[in-house]
Amino acid sequence: MAKFKDLYRVLGVPPRSHFRDIEESYWEQAHALRLQPTRKAAQRLKTLNEAYETLSSPQKRAAYDARWRQHDEGGDGRARPGMLQSFVNLLGKAFRPD
Numbered sequence: 001m002a003k004f005k006d007l008y009r010v011l012g013v014p015p016r017s018h019f020r021d022i023e024e025s026y027w028e029q030a031h032a033l034r035l036q037p038t039r040k041a042a043q044r045l046k047t048l049n050e051a052y053e054t055l056s057s058p059q060k061r062a063a064y065d066a067r068w069r070q071h072d073e074g075g076d077g078r079a080r081p082g083m084l085q086s087f088v089n090l091l092g093k094a095f096r097p098d
Contacts, residue, residue, distance in 0.1 A: 005050075011048065011051050026052040
């Protein structure tokens with residue numbers, strides 16, 4: 001199975017971002033990469049283009065969001081603990097924030 005790419009992280013925007021925020025982030029990063037003639041920059045630009053193409057189309061974004069949520073839940077339907085819950089699990093009940 002191919003490794004799942006978090007396209008929101010690629011573009012540096014939160015998952016509930018408006019289209020304008022996605023577009024702005026894409027153009028800022030693409031413009032910066034255009035000035036760097038390296039293979040690494042070309043690969044990064046290719047990844048940015050893929051992310052922008054997927055997240056700019058409402059249909060493709062809806063399909064991606066469904067896969068993203070499934071991946072974010074761990075793929076087995078159970079939600080992963082949040083960061084706060086992870087710290088509570090790590091530190092024990094003495095540090096419970098309630």
